[in-house]
Amino acid sequence: MAASKATERVRVGDERTAEVYAEAFLLAAEQAGQLTEAAEDLATLVDHLFQTDANLEKLLASVVIGVGHKDELIDRAFAGKCTPIFVNFLHVLNHHGRLNLLRSIRRETQALMEKRAKVVRVHVETATPLSDDQRQLLSGFLQERLGLKPVLVDEVDPDLLGGFVLRVNDYRFDGSVRHQLQALRKHLIERSSHEIQSGRDRFCPAS
Numbered sequence: 001m002a003a004s005k006a007t008e009r010v011r012v013g014d015e016r017t018a019e020v021y022a023e024a025f026l027l028a029a030e031q032a033g034q035l036t037e038a039a040e041d042l043a044t045l046v047d048h049l050f051q052t053d054a055n056l057e058k059l060l061a062s063v064v065i066g067v068g069h070k071d072e073l074i075d076r077a078f079a080g081k082c083t084p085i086f087v088n089f090l091h092v093l094n095h096h097g098r099l100n101l102l103r104s105i106r107r108e109t110q111a112l113m114e115k116r117a118k119v120v121r122v123h124v125e126t127a128t129p130l131s132d133d134q135r136q137l138l139s140g141f142l143q144e145r146l147g148l149k150p151v152l153v154d155e156v157d158p159d160l161l162g163g164f165v166l167r168v169n170d171y172r173f174d175g176s177v178r179h180q181l182q183a184l185r186k187h188l189i190e191r192s193s194h195e196i197q198s199g200r201d202r203f204c205p206a207s
Contacts, residue, residue, distance in 0.1 A: 018104035022112055025089050025105070034083045039113060041078075041086040046106040061100035070094045120148040125157045125165040127176070 029038035050057045059065060059073060074090045093099045114121060122142055124130065130138070135152055142150040146168070157165075163176040 014101060015104055015108075017098065018101045019108045021093065021098065021101065022105050022108035026109060026112055028089070029083070029085045032083075032085045034085045038083045038086045038089070039109060041082040042089075042102075042106055042109055046103055050103070057102075060094075060102065063097075067094055070099070114151070118148050120146055120150055120168060122150045122152055123167040124152050124154045125160060125167075125176070126154065127156070127158055127160040127162050129156055130154055 025042070026035065026039070029035045032038075056077075060070065065073075071091060071094060074087065074094065078087050078090065090099070093102070093105075120142075124138070130152075135154075139150050139152060160176040165176050166173045
């Protein structure tokens with residue numbers, strides 16, 4: 001239990017650190033006039049290169065490889081191919097031992113960029129894939145209610161049977177048929193238990 005709590009504290013601390021680096025990265029990129037390009041460089045590294053070359057992520061995050069060797073790797077892999085502000089940012093992370101936070105920094109950067117653009121990411125679970133018309137109707141409804149431009153991230157879950165489940169940040173709305181059936185089942189069980197108990201009370205003599 002103690003180890004689990006310690007791990008959780010480290011994870012929370014890393015997320016806060018990643019947020020600080022993400023804010024600093026965006027500010028520096030904006031001041032250099034390279035905001036969009038630098039953010040795309042970070043997204044490409046984490047979302048694409050890390051997926052196609054797992055060794056690259058391991059090398060950057062390794063505590064065994066020295067700072068100097070990582071500087072050489074960064075220059076060889078990214079200098080002249082990416083924005084100078086992004087390459088410099090990788091060197092800063094390297095010298096502070098924070099290259100292992102690149103995935104977290106990417107998530108925080110994306111969240112900050114979406115916040116600036118008044119965009120909100122909405123996760124949608126449905127029993128069958130959404131049609132273009134359904135996506136358009138749902139997007140319009142959410143934009144009107146939230147006052148932000150929604151970016152739908154859909155996921156198909158046949159177990160839902162019908163309806164949908166929406167998740168926006170920490171808010172979750174379950175409008176699925178599965179959820180409605182579960183609620184109905186719970187209601188029927190509670191009602192049956194109440195009726196059984198009422199019957200027992202009627203037949204039991206008062207003390």
